[in-house]
Amino acid sequence: MVQTRGQSDGGVETCGECGARYKVTIHRAPTRAKDEAHCHKCGHLLRAWNDTHWPSFVLIKDEPVAPTQDG
Numbered sequence: 001m002v003q004t005r006g007q008s009d010g011g012v013e014t015c016g017e018c019g020a021r022y023k024v025t026i027h028r029a030p031t032r033a034k035d036e037a038h039c040h041k042c043g044h045l046l047r048a049w050n051d052t053h054w055p056s057f058v059l060i061k062d063e064p065v066a067p068t069q070d071g
């Protein structure tokens, strides 16, 4: 298992506007940071924070999995 220092899994955030899903990673910053993150697709505010912990959002591609044809 890979141990990553200074960051932890923040679960999944779903955009309340367009339903885009983001993988959230929580980072620890040395100083307090005030910022906010918006949906990459529609610009809806995902989360705002003013803390020494800040999240990063990576869009989860929710494409249907095509069945493999192995015949």
Ligand SMILES: [Zn+2]
Binding pocket: 015, 016, 017, 018, 019, 020, 039, 040, 041, 042, 043, 044
């Ligand atoms: Zn959105």
